[in-house]
Amino acid sequence: WDKFRAGSFAYTSTAFPMLTGTLVTAAGYLPVGLAQSSTGEYTRDIFRVVGMSLILSWIVAVLFVPYLGSLLLPVGTSHAAHHDPEHAVYDTRFYRGMRRAVAWVIGARWWVIAATVLMFLISVAGFTMIPRQFFPSSDRLEVMIDLRLPEGGSFAASARAVKRVEAILQQQKGIRSWVAYTGAGTPRFFLAFSPVLQTPNFAQFVINTDNVPAREALLARLTAGIDQGEFPDIRMRASRLELGPPVGYPVQFRITGPDPAELRRIAVGVGEALRADPHIRNVSDNWGNLGKSVAITIDQDKARLLGLSSQDVATTLQTVLQGAMISQYRENLDLIPIVLRATAAERRDLADLGQVSIRGANGQTVPLSQIATVQPAMEEAFIERRNRLPALTVRGDIGDGAQAPDVTAEILPHLDALKAALPPGYAIETAGAVEEAGKGQASVNAVMPLMVLVMLTLLIIQMQSFSRMAMVLLTAPLGLIGVTAALLATGAPFGFVAMLGFIALAGIIMRNSVILVDQIERDLREGTEPAAAIANAVVRRTRPILLTAAAAILALVPLAFSVFWGPMAIAIMGGLVSATALTLFFVPALYAAWTRVPRAAQRPRAAGIEAAVNKNAIAQG
Known part of the structure; x- marks a missing residue:
């Protein structure tokens, strides 16, 4: 072929399937961009950036790259002397091995489908073993210290408490500077920070450390002092900055009812349940003392x-x-x-x-x-109200290595007896990180029908068949195989950001399936035998699929070390590995089973299909 024919063929054969796949991938990020919640504020830009990048990448791929190829690629190739120059590039040891593998997959289609379903079920079971998380703590170097004296405490008493903490900080190494606010909280210097209203019995520190080890050493020193009762007259809390919507204490249970005295009685039982959990420390409530x-x-x-x-x-x-x-x-x-x-x-x-x-x-x-x-x-001295009812919240911090949703799930069964004995008009609700995660999940779920509708519309326009569309949709949830394996292998938690990556991964998997199924349909329209059309499509798409998957995985490697984006990057990387295998092996088996490719064309399976592939390749040449 001359350069113009090669460049135009690259456009006419792949442009519109690639566009559909690109739009389906972008649609996978719709719940991120349209989530109406405080959680969505932290992830909304993902949809905008990824959507624009995908559209621009499609334009570059179908217009600029063919033009660039016509300028830079030589007219002749090393395969010019081959009897079939058009297909000589696929006549290598690697592609011959791929043909044999696809031939076996088509012949053993039901075994491949059964193995894939089994791996999916195993991944569903393994998914329950992944630790849950809402948003991680920030990797910034600041340490926050909250000091709350008994209600009615004076400004002078708060100032004396600040001096006591400063004496400890002066002995600690690795501290660059600190600032203390007495009688009020720190001004909002960080998006996820929630300021505290002015009150004379409160003080707050912002401590800048030199590095992460110094930050962790300071937290360990302060935490040990709190646990050992070094400050018996002060309610003290040392913490890292949060990412995502401000939650405060990660584990919280809210008690509501009309009588404050009864709320305090119930809170005693809730507090005992929290203190009995080995992962909970520094238990308190938001009302304070009388x-x-x-x-x-x-x-x-x-x-x-x-x-x-x-x-x-x-x-x-x-x-x-x-x-x-x-x-x-x-x-x-x-x-x-x-x-x-x-x-x-x-x-x-x-x-x-x-x-x-x-x-x-x-x-x-x-x-x-x-x-x-x-x-x-x-x-x-202080009564917080929720829905016009007094609301007392019992809360606690968790130790390093524990996740708030998991710890909350451990405590809930111990509260069942207490909930059963509640007087009429009283309730115990789960708050904290679990409640905020539920709000974020609800805002994403509200947009899921729109995402599904957009994906279905794009797929039916491209596939022109409900059965083909359904076949592509069946591949979407199988990314869970790679996601579960990657998160379990790395120990990364499954949080809100990782969930968004998993949703977007479904679009990436369907994009690959759309492109492969479209290539199979194109070969069938040209008169290729069904088995040979499936094998031909896989062979032609192997290198692009492998290269794009490898490029995406390598691009996500830097994000994998990020505290915030790491779980999402790991989930997508693992999902891409499984998606590549699904596209190259499961989709051909599913297509052969779905369209009932005659078994007569598969005897002997591998040799017969490989011969048909070569025969059709020469005929098309």
Whole structure:
């Protein structure tokens, strides 16, 4: 062939099957790009980048590469003297071996299909052994320390706690710098970081370490101090930065109900279940301890006789204890409020509160002790609500090597008895990483029907046959064989990002199947015998499939070492290996079984098909 014929043939024979396969691959990333959740924010750009890259790669492959080949490739080849120059490139030891292998596959089609199904079932069973994960911890070098004093703690007490932690940090090697925020949390300096609201009993550290070993050594030192009770009066937590939506404590159980006291009683049982698990440490709840308060019970009958109301008592006590603005002082352009309140000495002793004079609307004043009783009390200092109900969350950290979904699954059976004994109106819900993973999964599942619809539309346009489309679809889930093997071999967890890679892998597998089935159909239309058409298509597509798979696998190698993208890269790499074998061996066997290729054309199997392949190759030449 001359250069123009060769270049145009490359376009006319592969452009549209490649386009369909490319669009099917891009459609595999649709759930990533259209997921409406906080989780989707971290992965949405994958769809945009991969989609644009795939379209551009198709344009380059079908237009620029043939043009470049017509400019650079020589007119003659080393096979010019061969009796069949068009097919001489496939007459090598490697391709002859491929012909024999495909001939055997077609003859033993049902054995190949059965073996593939068996491997798929084994991979499904093995998939249950893969550790689950939502998002991994960040590989950044910062260490976060949260210090929370008992409710009602002062700013000065928080500052003293900060000094105690700083004394430890000064003795630790590998620390570059640190900053402490007292009375408030750190400003949001990282996308996945959730700031803490201002409160005087809270302080937070951001510590910059020199390297990962220094970070881990610091975490080990702080974790040991927490576990050994080095800070008994402080609720302390040391952690790495998170990737993905902020979760905080990875294992959490939320208790909801109308009565805060009953919630605390239930929380005791939940906390015991968490502490009994060997992977859980640093168990706490989000309400903290009860805060000190003063209970003032007004005798309404006496108050009404004196012309006093509860509002009068509340206003007077607020003025005495917190102060009331009585005027403003102007200094240049600034207005400075003038606040009236009792002196510090008068506000220090609870016994003096009963001597506060209450003035009614008629101008009469009486001591507070004559119309009310003043008693110290304890009450909830902080109540979080969810769906208008008080919600108390019991949470805990997990040790290195454990994954939050797996640990949560271990604890859930121990909560069954507690759930069965809950009063009406109360519930124990799973929160933390498991809840966020469920939200992310739900947002992806919501887009899955659209992805399937787009894939089906593309396949039916290309295949022009429902049976051929169904055959291609059957190959999509078989990527699980390679995914399971790769994740088990490397010990990588299956998280949200790996799940996205698995979904996209289905598109890659179907792309290869589309191109191969289209080549078989093309050869059949040209009059090639069915068995020879299958073998011819595999032989022609072997090198492109192997090279594209190898290029993709090698391109993913750098990502395999990434904390965030590593599980996805490993899943796709393993899936590509199995997808290559599926395309070259399983798809021919499936096609032969699906289209009922006559067995008469297969006696003897290998020799007969190989002879038919060579005969048709010479005829086409």
